[in-house]
Amino acid sequence: MPSSPRSLRTNVHPLPHSNALYSPTQATRESDDWERKSYMSASLVNPNTNVTPPILHPTCHAARSRRKSDASPTPCRLFLRTPIPHSSPSGLHFSLGPYDISVVLTPIDSTIVLAAKQKIERRRMKLQQEEQPTAMGRTSVNVADPARDAVNGIFEYEYNESADQAPKLASLEIIHRQHGERVLWSSAPGVNFVGAAHVDLSVRETRDGKALTSSTSIQEHVLKTYNLQTIDSIERGPARAITIRGQIGSEIIDGSLEASAVDYSLVFYLVNHEADNEIIDGGCNSSVRAVDGEGDGDVRDKALGFKLHITPSAKTSLVPNQTHLFGVTEQSEAFFGFGHRLSNSNAKGMEVHVLNQSSDFSKSKEYQTSNYSNSSCTIPQFITSRSRCVYLHNTEPSVFDLRPNDWFSIRVQCNVVSGILIDGSDMLDAIRIYTSLQGRTKMLPTWTQRNGVILGISGGTDSVLTIVDRLQQTGCRIAGVLIHDWSGIVDPSSTESRLWFNWVLEREHYKYWHKMVAELDSAGISLGVYVNPFVEEIPVHLRSGRRYLFSEALKEGHFVKARGIKKKIEPGHAAFDPVECKKGEIYQFNKKKCPRVGLLDMTNYEACQFWKKEVIQKEIMDYAGASFWMADNGESAPIANSIYHTQAVNGLAYHNAYSESWARVNREAIQDAGHEGDSFFLVKAGYGHTPKYAASVCLGDQVVNYKSKDGGGLQAVLNGLCNGGFSGFSYGHCAVSFAIPRTVNSLDDRVREMISRWMEMNAFTCLFRTHDSDDGVSTVSAYNDGLLLKALSKWSRVYSSLAEYRMKVSSEATYRGYPIVRHPIMHFPTDQEFMKKRMSSFMLGDSLYIAPVMKYGVSKVKVYLPEGKWVHLWSDTAVTASDNLGMFVEVKAPVGKPPVFYRKSDVISRFVADLKSKGMIYPEKKEQRSRWRSIVRKH
Numbered sequence: 001m002p003s004s005p006r007s008l009r010t011n012v013h014p015l016p017h018s019n020a021l022y023s024p025t026q027a028t029r030e031s032d033d034w035e036r037k038s039y040m041s042a043s044l045v046n047p048n049t050n051v052t053p054p055i056l057h058p059t060c061h062a063a064r065s066r067r068k069s070d071a072s073p074t075p076c077r078l079f080l081r082t083p084i085p086h087s088s089p090s091g092l093h094f095s096l097g098p099y100d101i102s103v104v105l106t107p108i109d110s111t112i113v114l115a116a117k118q119k120i121e122r123r124r125m126k127l128q129q130e131e132q133p134t135a136m137g138r139t140s141v142n143v144a145d146p147a148r149d150a151v152n153g154i155f156e157y158e159y160n161e162s163a164d165q166a167p168k169l170a171s172l173e174i175i176h177r178q179h180g181e182r183v184l185w186s187s188a189p190g191v192n193f194v195g196a197a198h199v200d201l202s203v204r205e206t207r208d209g210k211a212l213t214s215s216t217s218i219q220e221h222v223l224k225t226y227n228l229q230t231i232d233s234i235e236r237g238p239a240r241a242i243t244i245r246g247q248i249g250s251e252i253i254d255g256s257l258e259a260s261a262v263d264y265s266l267v268f269y270l271v272n273h274e275a276d277n278e279i280i281d282g283g284c285n286s287s288v289r290a291v292d293g294e295g296d297g298d299v300r301d302k303a304l305g306f307k308l309h310i311t312p313s314a315k316t317s318l319v320p321n322q323t324h325l326f327g328v329t330e331q332s333e334a335f336f337g338f339g340h341r342l343s344n345s346n347a348k349g350m351e352v353h354v355l356n357q358s359s360d361f362s363k364s365k366e367y368q369t370s371n372y373s374n375s376s377c378t379i380p381q382f383i384t385s386r387s388r389c390v391y392l393h394n395t396e397p398s399v400f401d402l403r404p405n406d407w408f409s410i411r412v413q414c415n416v417v418s419g420i421l422i423d424g425s426d427m428l429d430a431i432r433i434y435t436s437l438q439g440r441t442k443m444l445p446t447w448t449q450r451n452g453v454i455l456g457i458s459g460g461t462d463s464v465l466t467i468v469d470r471l472q473q474t475g476c477r478i479a480g481v482l483i484h485d486w487s488g489i490v491d492p493s494s495t496e497s498r499l500w501f502n503w504v505l506e507r508e509h510y511k512y513w514h515k516m517v518a519e520l521d522s523a524g525i526s527l528g529v530y531v532n533p534f535v536e537e538i539p540v541h542l543r544s545g546r547r548y549l550f551s552e553a554l555k556e557g558h559f560v561k562a563r564g565i566k567k568k569i570e571p572g573h574a575a576f577d578p579v580e581c582k583k584g585e586i587y588q589f590n591k592k593k594c595p596r597v598g599l600l601d602m603t604n605y606e607a608c609q610f611w612k613k614e615v616i617q618k619e620i621m622d623y624a625g626a627s628f629w630m631a632d633n634g635e636s637a638p639i640a641n642s643i644y645h646t647q648a649v650n651g652l653a654y655h656n657a658y659s660e661s662w663a664r665v666n667r668e669a670i671q672d673a674g675h676e677g678d679s680f681f682l683v684k685a686g687y688g689h690t691p692k693y694a695a696s697v698c699l700g701d702q703v704v705n706y707k708s709k710d711g712g713g714l715q716a717v718l719n720g721l722c723n724g725g726f727s728g729f730s731y732g733h734c735a736v737s738f739a740i741p742r743t744v745n746s747l748d749d750r751v752r753e754m755i756s757r758w759m760e761m762n763a764f765t766c767l768f769r770t771h772d773s774d775d776g777v778s779t780v781s782a783y784n785d786g787l788l789l790k791a792l793s794k795w796s797r798v799y800s801s802l803a804e805y806r807m808k809v810s811s812e813a814t815y816r817g818y819p820i821v822r823h824p825i826m827h828f829p830t831d832q833e834f835m836k837k838r839m840s841s842f843m844l845g846d847s848l849y850i851a852p853v854m855k856y857g858v859s860k861v862k863v864y865l866p867e868g869k870w871v872h873l874w875s876d877t878a879v880t881a882s883d884n885l886g887m888f889v890e891v892k893a894p895v896g897k898p899p900v901f902y903r904k905s906d907v908i909s910r911f912v913a914d915l916k917s918k919g920m921i922y923p924e925k926k927e928q929r930s931r932w933r934s935i936v937r938k939h
Contacts, residue, residue: 055414055415055416056312056319056320056321056414056415057321057396057413057414057650057652057653058199058200058201058220058321058322058413058652059200059201059321060201060202060203060639060640060651060652071199071220071221071222071399071411072351072399072401072403072409072411073195073197073225073227073324073326073401073409073411074225074227075188075191075192075195075227075326075407075409076191076192076195076227076228076229077190077191077192077227077228077229078169078170078171078187078190078191078192078193078229078230078231079170079228079229079230079231080103080105080170080230080231081230081231081232081246082231082232082233082234084105089105090104090105091103091104091105091170092234094234094236094242096240096241096242096268096269096270096304097240097270097300097301098176098177098178098301099174099175099176099177099184099268099304100173100174100175100177101172101173101174101242101268102172102173102174102175103170103171103172103173103231103234103244104170104171104172104173104189105168105169105170106168106169106170106171106189106190107168108168108169169189169190170189170190170231171186171187171188171189171190171191171193172185172186172187172193172244173185173186173187174186174268174304174421176302176423178301178302179423179425182386182423184304184388184421184423185327185388185390185421186327186328187326187327187328188326188328188406188407191326191407192227192228192229192248192326193229193325193326193327194229194246194248194264194266194308194310194323194324194325194326195225195226195227195229195248195323195324195325195326196225196226196248196262196264196310196320196322196323196324196415197222197223197224197225197226197320197321197322197324197411198222198223198224198318198319198320198321198322199220199221199222199223199321199322199413200220200221200223201218201219201220201221201413201652202218202219202221203216203217203218203219203639203640204216204217204218204219205638205639205640215357215358216355216357216639216655218353218355218397218413218639220322223318224250224318225250226248226249226250226261226262226320227248227250227324228248228249228250228251228252228257228261229246229247229248229264230246230247230248230257231244231245231246232245232246232247233245233246237267240269240270241267241268241269241270242267242268242269243265243266243267243268244265244266244268245263245264245265245266246263246264247261247262247263247264248261248262248264248310248320249261249262259313259315260313260315260316260317261313261316262310262311262312262313262316262319262320263310263311263313264308264309264310264311265308265309265311266306266307266308267306267307267308268304268305268306269304269305269306269307270300270304270305271299271300271303271304271305271420271437298433299433299436299437302422302423302424302429302433303420303421303422303433303437304420304421304422304423305418305419305420305421306418306419306420306421307416307417307418308323308325308416308417308418309415309416310323310415310416311415312415319415320415321413321414321415322411322412322413322414322415323411323412323414323415323416323417324409324410324411325409325410325411325417326407326408326409326410327407327408327409327410328406328407329384329402329405329406329407329408330406331405331406332385332835333348333384333385333386334346334348334384334385334825334835335347335348335382335383335384335402336382336383336384336385336427336722336723336726336823336825337379337381337382337383337389337723337726337727338352338354338378338379338380338381338382338400338723338727339354339375339377339378339379339381339686339687339723339724339727339729340375340376340377340378340686340697340699340720340721340723340724340727340729340732341375341378341719341720341723342375342699342716342717342719342720342723343716343719344719344837344838345719345722345723345823345836345837345838345839346835346836346837347382347400347402348402348837349402349403349837350402350403351399351400351401351402351403352378352399352400352402353378353397353398353399354378354379354380354397354398354399354400354656355378355397355655355656356375356376356377356378356634356635356655356656356659356685356686356687357376357635358376358633358635358636358684358685358700375699375700375720376634376635376659376684376685376686376700377659377684377685377686377687377690377697377699377724377729379391379656379686379687379688379727380392380394380398380400380410380412380419380688381434381688381726381727381728382400382726383424383427383430383431383434383726385427385825385829385835387423387424387425387426387427387429387430387829388421388422388423388424388430389420389421389422389423389424389430389431389433389434390410390419390420390421390422391419391420391422391434391438391688392410392412392417392418392419393418393419393420393688394412394414394416394417394418394419394653395653395654395655395656395657395687396412396413396414396652396653396656397412397413397652397655397656398410398411398412398413399411413652414653420434420437422434426826426829427726427825427826427829428816428818428826428827431725431726431728431817431818431819431826432816432817432818434727434728434817435691435728435730435816435817436817438688438689438691438692438728439689439691439692439693439728440691440692440728440730440813440814440815440817441691441692441694441695441696441729441730441731441813441814442695442814443807443810443811443813443814444680444695444696444731444766444767444810445677445678445680446807447479447480447524447526448479448480448680448767449803449806449807449810450479450800450803451477451478451479451480451524451525451800452476452477452478452479452768452796452797452799452800453476453477453478453479453768453769453770453792453795453796453799454478454479454480454481454482454528454767454768454769454770455467455468455471455478455480455481455482455769455770455772456481456482456484456735456738456769456770456771456772457481457482457483457772457783458483458484458485458772458773459485459772459781460509460510460511461510461511461512461513461515461516464481464483464516465516465519467783468481468520468523468525470783470789471789471792471793472523474789474790474792474793475793475797476789476792476793476796476797477793477796477797477799477800478523478525478796479525479526480525480526480527480528480627480628481520481525481526481527481528482528482529482530482628482629482630482769483510483527483528483529483530484499484529484530484630484772485499485506485509485530486505486506486509486510486513486529486530486624487499487500487501487502487503487504487505487506487529487530488500488502488506488508488509489509490536499530500536501532501534501535501536501597502535502536502538502546502547502548502549502550503531503535503549503615503619503620504546504547504549504619505619505623505624513624514625517624517625526627526628527624527625527626527627528626528627528628528629528630529620529624529626529629529630530629530630530632531615531616531620531629531630531631531632532631532632532633532636533599533600533602533611533633533634533636533662534589534597534598534599534600534633534636535549535550535553535559535597535598535600536550536595536596536597537550537595537596537597538550538595539595547619549614549615550596550598552610552614553598553600553607553610554586554598556606556607556610557601557604557607557645558598558600558601558604558606558607558610558611559586559587559598559599559600559601559607560586560587560598560599560600560601560637560638560642560643560644561585561586561587561601561642561643561644562585562586562587562588562641562642562643563641563642563643586598587599587638587641587642587643599636599637599638601644601645602637602658602661602662602665603644603645603646603649603654603661604644604645604646607645608661608665608668611665611669612665612668612669612672613669613672616629616665616666616669616670617669617672617673621669621673621675621679626679627675627678627679628679628680628681628682628695629666629681629682630681630682630683630684630698631662631663631666631681631682631683631694632683632684632685633684633685634658634659634662634663634683634684634685634686635655635658635659635684635685636658637651637654637655637658638651638655639651639652639655656687657687659683659685659686659687659690660686660687660688660689660690660693662683662685663681663683663686663690663693663694664693666681666683666693666694667681667693667694680695680696681694681695682694682695682696682697682698683696683697683698684697684698684699684700686729688728690729691728691729691730691731695731696731696732696733696766696767697724697729697731697732697733698732698733698734698735698769699717699720699721699724699732699733699734700734714757714758714761714852714854715838715839715854717734717761718761718839718842718852719838719839720732720734721733721734721765721821721842722821722822722823722839722842723823724819725819725820725821725822725823725826726819726823728817729819730766730813730814730817730818730819730820731766731767731810731813731820732765732766732819732820732821733762733765733766733767733768733769733821734762734765735762735769735770735771736755736758736759736762736769736770736771737755737758737770737771738755738770738771738772738781738782738783738788739771739772739773739779739780739781739782740779740780740781740782741779741780747780747782747784747785750856751782752785752787752788753856753857753895754856755782755788755791756788756791756895756896757852757853757854757895757898759791759792759795760795760852760853760896760898761850761852761898762795763795763796763798763799763802764799764802764821764844764848764850764900765820765821765844766806766810766820766821768795768796768799770792791896794896794920797918797920798915798920801911801914801915801918802844802911804907804910804911805844805845805847805848805907805908805911806820806844806845808845808907809844809845812845820844820845821842821843821844822842822843822844822845822846823839823842823843824841824842824843824849824866826843827843827846827866828866828867828886830884831866831867831886833864833866833886834866840854840863840864841863841864846903847902847903847905847907847908848900848901848902848908849865849866849870849900849901849902849903850898850899850900850901851863851864851891851898851899851900852898853893853898853899858893859892859893859894860890860891860892860893861890861891861893861899862888862889862890862891863888863889863890863891863899864886864887864888865879865881865886865887865888865889865901866881866886867881867882867883867884867885867886868880868881868903869881869903869904870901870902870903871901871902871903871904872891872899872900872901873900873901873902873912873915873921874892874897874900874921875892876912876921879901
């Protein structure tokens with residue numbers, strides 16, 4: 001753990017009313033009506049004015065290398081400078097609706113006090129003998145920390161030898177009375193719960209040469225830390241809010257904080273209250289009104305909003321531009337959520353960086369060695385095993401440090417932080433409250449559930465129709481076809497070929513497009529296409545006869561512009577690193593010798609209207625005849641050296657928010673066209689409000705293997721699906737890649753098994769979809785393999801048979817926010833097996849339990865079953881785990897029969913009967929079933 005700043009100097013005389021060793025005899029008690037008096041420092045901002053502190057962000061510098069550093073904030077000390085009344089010796093207590101917000105005073109053990117007194121005396125005598133004054137001519141003593149083991153070991157304190165009573169330490173405590181006095185948030189005694197820092201950021205942005213997917217890393221350079229906090233006043237505002245005011249600084253001089261200390265105000269308010277919403281003004285404001293949903297009337301009783309302002313003073317040279325929050329946790333408390341995070345399910349012991357970037361890019365070795373987010377859909381939100389939820393409204397990059405056992409920290413690259421604290425009766429209740437505030441996903445069209453698999457196919461008209469016809473002959477249920485290369489391929493014969501980002505139908509590549517669409521429609525197959533917010537310049541010799549979207553958008557100023565980049569591309573880096581350009585030009589993502597590529601500026605209203613009407617409605621929905629599409633690359637907004645149409649928008653704050661704006665534009669295009677309920681779109685990138693716009697979030701085109709490495713593998717996808725469910729992404733899914741890299745010698749049995757195992761898992765998610773190569777050059781298509789086509793046909797029928805049950809679960813997602821794919825801990829919150837970091841199983845709704853096979857060449861696996869009565873799907877064998885205890889069972893799991901168990905219900909019974917009628921379930925003979933049960937009891 002990093003040590004305290006060297007600049008910290010403490011005088012033997014305490015701060016006025018310092019809680020570092022707070023003694024009630026020192027407090028000023030002029031009258032018993034102390035609560036009606038203001039004890040604010042004169043330097044604080046007047047709360048009666050409408051002046052909002054300016055939002056400050058760190059300066060971003062372009063960087064070409066990644067250096068290791070630890071910028072994690074270290075908690076230090078908390079001082080109480082407001083008097084305590086006679087009637088409340090235990091601290092200051094305020095009620096706000098069902099919440100109690102308190103500054104609690106905790107006595108320090110007398111042995112620690114005596115040790116501190118002796119140590120100070122020895123230090124004083126040593127200074128007198130040496131006659132050695134401290135810096136700036138002040139006699140100052142830096143007291144060590146003899147209370148390290150007693151009070152969490154992360155603060156220093158002073159000892160006031162004149163105190164008549166035992167000294168006390170102050171801490172913040174927020175209790176929800178309706179849940180048995182459960183603590184929603186607390187800080188360690190004597191430890192600051194608010195801090196700040198002045199930092200500079202080095203930003204490195206690298207882009208993939210084909211899809212322009214983004215890899216962004218941020219290096220934090222801490223120049224000054226503010227981790228000494230005072231509480232100067234606690235008061236109830238006119239809008240039924242509780243406000244804590246004080247200062248934070250980096251050193252103590254002559255018993256007071258340094259002159260350059262900064263002011264802060266921390267406001268707590270009731271969510272969904274008309275008057276309280278007036279407090280949430282400016283800055284990182286986000287709507288806190290609850291959406292209509294089933295049983296959401298108790299939002300106000302279970303959600304507490306907060307907003308923290310840090311206001312620099314005129315004497316502050318290095319103003320804080322990074323905010324810190326500290327809280328207490330337990331070693332056994334598990335942390336889930338943070339969006340579609342592909343790493344461990346339980347984030348305890350990790351440092352989670354909320355910075356969205358492409359999960360496709362994260363397959364590179366360089367990316368996997370970094371500490372940054374491994375998903376294009378990471379958000380600042382978590383839910384713990386104690387059913388408490390924390391969410392930040394901020395879109396600036398943030399870091400959640402969950403590595404310590406008994407405390408955690410949150411740091412945000414901004415001086416204004418707001419968010420919501422939620423206390424649910426259980427995890428599903430916390431998810432319900434959270435999604436009622438953030439927005440919920442609407443139900444997918446019925447045909448996506450009943451009709452079967454959505455095929456990702458490319459290669460031209462003949463290729464699409466041939467593959468569809470071949471699959472139909474095997475009895476495959478096909479709901480739709482998603483064509484990525486509808487707009488054409490750049491250099492189709494080259495290994496560097498990629499999609500052409502000119503979102504107009506390429507008639508040379510798909511000569512009989514409309515005839516193909518009509519044939520698919522007659523077969524009940526819907527058509528989808530691919531689009532992203534980049535627009536590419538068309539070479540001069542190819543512009544004739546084609547619509548030139550780049551020219552139209554460039555003329556109207558619809559692209560993100562550059563501040564001026566003078567950067568030399570490093571050898572070996574991708575071709576789409578930002579290149580040198582002048583201020584005011586469009587932000588370029590490629591080398592000068594390549595065609596220019598512009599990124600749509602979502603802060604420009606006219607640009608959004610152009611995209612909705614001219615691209616989505618006119619080119620995609622009307623001319624191409626698509627009823628759904630993949631809206632990709634929402635994580636691509638540049639951070640450094642970028643200028644947006646709305647000048648107040650900062651690249652650092654807008655990078656994560658860009659994906660929300662991108663999803664909103666696509667949703668509004670559907671609404672304006674009157675196709676709500678018929679058309680939908682998928683996204684890969686997202687943020688807090690994305691679920692209320694997008695139909696489903698895809699985890700990206702992952703590597704088809706069993707690995708748990710960030711950025712690819714079946715284990716990583718399982719982690720991402722379950723993590724997203726905690727964060728409101730109810731319809732998370734991942735496509736099964738049918739594109740085999742040419743580095744693989746052949747489509748052998750090992751590759752077939754891996755793809756089959758992926759299909760086995762994805763058939764039990766909300767959307768069954770495949771993905772093919774975008775160019776047909778760098779990969780081999782698995783659609784040419786007869787065995788895989790038969791497996792795809794089988795799992796499409798299983799997926800279709802589950803339609804009724806899945807639609808029942810979808811209604812819970814729409815009206816309650818519950819995820820379709822669920823982490824088992826949501827239904828078994830006390831089972832320690834589900835608090836482990838690595839996932840091995842998941843649930844579809846509350847009645848299906850699936851344990852995907854993640855090893856090659858196995859025919860039996862050991863599966864953990866939670867408590868209750870379960871039935872093995874393929875053998876129709878019942879297994880009962882005792883109450884409050886799960887059990888391990890050994891299950892036959894050959895390819896084509898993954899471990900799937902169910903709890904009986906009417907809907908599930910119809911699903912099982914349908915599979916039996918299709919000959920997919922073969923009940924074992926009596927002697928085989930008896931032997932299987934003996935193996936169960938053995939484990």
